[in-house]
Amino acid sequence: MKFNIVRDQLLNALNDVMKAVSSKTTIPILTGIKIDVSTEGIRLTGSDADITIQTFIPTEKDGQQLIQIDETGSIVLQARMFNEIIRKLPTNEVEIEVTENYQTRIRSGKSDFHLIGLEPNEYPMLPEVSEENQISIPGDLLKSIIRETVFAVSTSESRPVLTGVNWKVTEEGLICVATDSHRLARRIVTLDNLPKDVESVVIPGKSLTELSKILSDSSTPVNIYMTNQQVLFKTEDVLFFSRLLEGNYPDTNRLIPETYQTTVQINGKELLQAIDRASLLAREERNNVVRFSTLDQNQIEISSNSPEIGKVEEEIQVQELTGDELRISFSAKYMMDALKSIDGQDVIIQFTGAMRPFIIRSIHDDSILQLILPVRTY
Amino acid sequence: MKFNIVRDQLLNALNDVMKAVSSKTTIPILTGIKIDVSTEGIRLTGSDADITIQTFIPTEKDGQQLIQIDETGSIVLQARMFNEIIRKLPTNEVEIEVTENYQTRIRSGKSDFHLIGLEPNEYPMLPEVSEENQISIPGDLLKSIIRETVFAVSTSESRPVLTGVNWKVTEEGLICVATDSHRLARRIVTLDNLPKDVESVVIPGKSLTELSKILSDSSTPVNIYMTNQQVLFKTEDVLFFSRLLEGNYPDTNRLIPETYQTTVQINGKELLQAIDRASLLAREERNNVVRFSTLDQNQIEISSNSPEIGKVEEEIQVQELTGDELRISFSAKYMMDALKSIDGQDVIIQFTGAMRPFIIRSIHDDSILQLILPVRTY
Numbered sequence: 114m115k116f117n118i119v120r121d122q123l124l125n126a127l128n129d130v131m132k133a134v135s136s137k138t139t140i141p142i143l144t145g146i147k148i149d150v151s152t153e154g155i156r157l158t159g160s161d162a163d164i165t166i167q168t169f170i171p172t173e174k175d176g177q178q179l180i181q182i183d184e185t186g187s188i189v190l191q192a193r194m195f196n197e198i199i200r201k202l203p204t205n206e207v208e209i210e211v212t213e214n215y216q217t218r219i220r221s222g223k224s225d226f227h228l229i230g231l232e233p234n235e236y237p238m239l240p241e242v243s244e245e246n247q248i249s250i251p252g253d254l255l256k257s258i259i260r261e262t263v264f265a266v267s268t269s270e271s272r273p274v275l276t277g278v279n280w281k282v283t284e285e286g287l288i289c290v291a292t293d294s295h296r297l298a299r300r301i302v303t304l305d306n307l308p309k310d311v312e313s314v315v316i317p318g319k320s321l322t323e324l325s326k327i328l329s330d331s332s333t334p335v336n337i338y339m340t341n342q343q344v345l346f347k348t349e350d351v352l353f354f355s356r357l358l359e360g361n362y363p364d365t366n367r368l369i370p371e372t373y374q375t376t377v378q379i380n381g382k383e384l385l386q387a388i389d390r391a392s393l394l395a396r397e398e399r400n401n402v403v404r405f406s407t408l409d410q411n412q413i414e415i416s417s418n419s420p421e422i423g424k425v426e427e428e429i430q431v432q433e434l435t436g437d438e439l440r441i442s443f444s445a446k447y448m449m450d451a452l453k454s455i456d457g458q459d460v461i462i463q464f465t466g467a468m469r470p471f472i473i474r475s476i477h478d479d480s481i482l483q484l485i486l487p488v489r490t491y
Numbered sequence: 492m493k494f495n496i497v498r499d500q501l502l503n504a505l506n507d508v509m510k511a512v513s514s515k516t517t518i519p520i521l522t523g524i525k526i527d528v529s530t531e532g533i534r535l536t537g538s539d540a541d542i543t544i545q546t547f548i549p550t551e552k553d554g555q556q557l558i559q560i561d562e563t564g565s566i567v568l569q570a571r572m573f574n575e576i577i578r579k580l581p582t583n584e585v586e587i588e589v590t591e592n593y594q595t596r597i598r599s600g601k602s603d604f605h606l607i608g609l610e611p612n613e614y615p616m617l618p619e620v621s622e623e624n625q626i627s628i629p630g631d632l633l634k635s636i637i638r639e640t641v642f643a644v645s646t647s648e649s650r651p652v653l654t655g656v657n658w659k660v661t662e663e664g665l666i667c668v669a670t671d672s673h674r675l676a677r678r679i680v681t682l683d684n685l686p687k688d689v690e691s692v693v694i695p696g697k698s699l700t701e702l703s704k705i706l707s708d709s710s711t712p713v714n715i716y717m718t719n720q721q722v723l724f725k726t727e728d729v730l731f732f733s734r735l736l737e738g739n740y741p742d743t744n745r746l747i748p749e750t751y752q753t754t755v756q757i758n759g760k761e762l763l764q765a766i767d768r769a770s771l772l773a774r775e776e777r778n779n780v781v782r783f784s785t786l787d788q789n790q791i792e793i794s795s796n797s798p799e800i801g802k803v804e805e806e807i808q809v810q811e812l813t814g815d816e817l818r819i820s821f822s823a824k825y826m827m828d829a830l831k832s833i834d835g836q837d838v839i840i841q842f843t844g845a846m847r848p849f850i851i852r853s854i855h856d857d858s859i860l861q862l863i864l865p866v867r868t869y
Contacts, residue, residue, distance in 0.1 A: 194771065194800065201768050217801075224768055228801035390579050390602055393572065422572065423595075423606035 114186025392445035492564025
C-alpha cells in the first residue's frame with residue numbers, strides 16, 4: 114500500500130471518523146482507524162462498536178487530483194497518534210507507505226515517521242443495513258430535528274430505552290420523541306414518500322449528538338436506512354452507522370393534556386433570560402426550581418428563593434393571558450432547554466393547573482411540542 | 492449604601508478582582524468581594540490571602556458620569572453569585588442598595604434581586620506596602636518578562652522557594668530568574684532609576700501568572716513596590732498585591748557554563764515545530780525525551796523512538812554549526828517552552844557536551860537566556 118495525498122483532504126476526513134473513536138474502548142483494534150486504499154480512492158473507518166463512521170476521499174474531485182495511488186491495500190493505525198501526526202506535518206503533501214509487518218511510513222517535507230500498524234483483517238466488518246425502506250431528509254432539517262429533541266433523553270441507565278429518541282413513521286409523518294419521564298420533546302416532520310414497512314426505532318441520543326456534529330448546514334439530502342438493529346445515515350461523503358436501542362418505547366401520547374385551564378402567549382427570549390437569572394439563585398439549592406405566577410394586567414412573574422442566599426423576582430409583560438390564575442413551580446433547566454429548542458420565538462404555554470404537565474409550542478408552528486412536569490413546592 | 496452604575500464598568504472591574512477570588516479558600520469571608528462606596532467612586536476588593544486585587548471606578552471619567560452615589564457605605568457579597576448576576580442583568584443600568592442587616596438589593600430593568608450580604612468589617616485589611624523603593628516598568632514589558640520566565644518555576648512544593656521567580660536589583664539591571672532545577676529561564680532588564688535599598692525578592696509564579704492576565708498590552712508604566720513580605724503592582728486602575736516567598740533563592744550563576752564545545756545557529760520556529768512533531772511519539776513513553784544530533788553539511792537531526800509505537804526523524808538546515816559533533820537528549824517540553832519564550836526568532840544554542848547543561852539565546856538579544864539540563868539516555 115502506497116499513496117500520496119493532499120493533507121487537508123485527509124485531515125477533513127479524519128476529523129469526521131475520529132468522532133466515532135473512543136479512548137475508553139475495551140476492544141484494542143477500535144483504538145485504531147482503518148485505511149482502505151483502492152484505485153478509486155481512500156476509505157477511512159472509525160468505530161466504538163455503537164457508532165461506526167466511514168468517509169471516502171476520491172482520487173479526483175472537480176477535476177482536481179487529490180490522491181495519487183501507487184499501490185492499493187489496507188492498514189489500521191492508532192487513531193489519536195495518526196490524527197496528531199497528520200495535523201502537525203510540515204507540508205500539505207503526505208506520502209503514506211505500508212511495507213512488511215504493517216510497518217507504516219509517513220513522510221512530509223523532511224519529516225519521516227515510522228509507525229507500527231495493526232492487522233487490518235482484525236478490524237470488525239461494517240454492520241449490514243439493507244438499502245430498502247429509505248427516508249430522505251435535508252441535512253439542515255435533520256440537524257434541527259436532533260437539536261429539538263435529543264436534549265430531553267434520559268441520562269440514567271435505569272430505563273435504557275429512554276436514553277434514545279423514538280422515531281416512528283405514521284400517517285401524520287415522522288414523529289420524533291424523547292423523554293426522561295420528567296419532560297418530553299416531540300417533533301413531527303411531514304415528509305413525502307415515507308416507507309410503509311418501517312417499524313418504530315429508538316436511536317441512542319449519543320449517536321444523534323455525534324451525527325449532528327458531522328452534518329453540514331446545507332439542504333443536501335441525507336438518506337436514512339433503518340433495520341431492526343441498525344440505522345445508517347448516508348451523506349455525500351460519510352456513512353454513519355448506529356446501533357438501535359432494544360425494548361418497547363412507552364406510548365407518550367397519553368401524557369399530553371387535552372384541555373387547558375391557563376394559556377399564556379409570551380416572548381420566548383425574554384422568558385428564557387428571566388428564568389436564566391432566577392436560576393442563579395435557584396441553582397444554589399441544588400433543585401434549581403423557579404416559580405411562575407400569573408399577575409393581573411397581562412403580566413407574569415418569575416421568581417426564586419434561596420433562604421441562605423436571597424431571592425429574585427422579575428415581571429414580564431405577556432402578549433396574551435387567558436384562563437385561570439396560576440402559581441406553578443418547575444425546573445429552570447428543563448424550561449430553558451425547551452425554550453432554546455424553540456429558538457427564542459414567541460411561544461404559547463398551556464397549563465392544566467399547578468400539578469399537571471404543561472406544554473410549550475411556538476406560535477408559528479405546531480411541529481415542535483415541549484412538555485414539562487411541574488415540581489410540587491407547597 | 493446606595494448607588495447607580497453603568498453595568499459594563501462594573502463588569503470590567505469585577506472581571507479583574509475575580510481573578511484573586513478562589514473557590515478553594517478556607518476563609519469564608521474571602522469567597523466574597525468587598526464593595527466600598529465613597530463620594531469619589533467605588534472600590535472593589537478580592538483576595539485569596541496570597542493575592543489581593545483592588546480596582547477603583549471613579550464616579551466620572553472623561554467627562555462621562557459612570558456612577559451616581561446616593562449613599563456611601565461598604566458591603567461584602569458572594570463573589571461568584573454577584574458576578575453572575577451582574578453579567579446576566581437585562582439592562583446596562585444597575586442600582587445597588589444595602590439596607591439593614593446587610594440586605595442587598597440589585598435592580599435592573601424589571602429584575603429585582605435580594606442578596607444576603609456579609610459584614611464588611613470582617614474583611615481583611617489590605618497588606619501594608621510602603622511606597623518607597625519604587626520600580627517602574629511599562630505594562631507590555633512587564634508582561635513579556637513574566638512570559639519569558641514564569642513557565643520555568645517549579646510546580647513541586649518540595650522546595651517552595653523554587654515555585655517563585657527571583658527578582659534581583661543589581662548594577663546590570665533587574666535580573667529575573669526562574670528554575671525548577673531541570674531548566675532555568677533568565678531575563679535581564681536594564682532600567683533607569685532602580686532603587687538601591689531593595690533586597691532580592693521571590694514572587695510566587697502563580698501571582699505573576701494572574702498579574703499577567705490583568706496587564707494590558709500598552710506601554711503605560713506599572714509602578715512596583717517591594718517590601719519584605721509583599722509586593723504591590725500599581726496600574727492606573729488596579730492595585731495588585733502578592734505575598735513574597737520566604738527562604739534564600741539559590742545562586743544560579745554557577746549553573747551557566749562559561750565555555751562551549753558546539754554552537755548552532757538555527758531558525759527557532761522550524762526547530763520548535765520539528766520538536767513538537769518528534770514529541771508526539773516521545774510523549775507516549777511518558778518521559779517525552781527527544782534526541783538532537785549534529786550531521787555533516789550544516790544539518791542537525793531531531794529524532795525520537797518509542798519501541799511500541801514507532802519512530803520519527805527530521806533533518807533541519809542550520810544557519811551555522813561550529814565545534815564538536817554532538818548527540819544529546821533532552822525534554823521536548825522544556826525545549827519547546829524555551830523556544831516559545833524567545834518567540835520564534837533565530838536562536839543560538841551552545842552546548843558543552845552531551846552531559847552538561849546547554850543554553851539558548853536569541854541571536855538579536857542577550858537579555859533572555861534559557862538553560863536546559865540534558866537527559867542521560869545511553
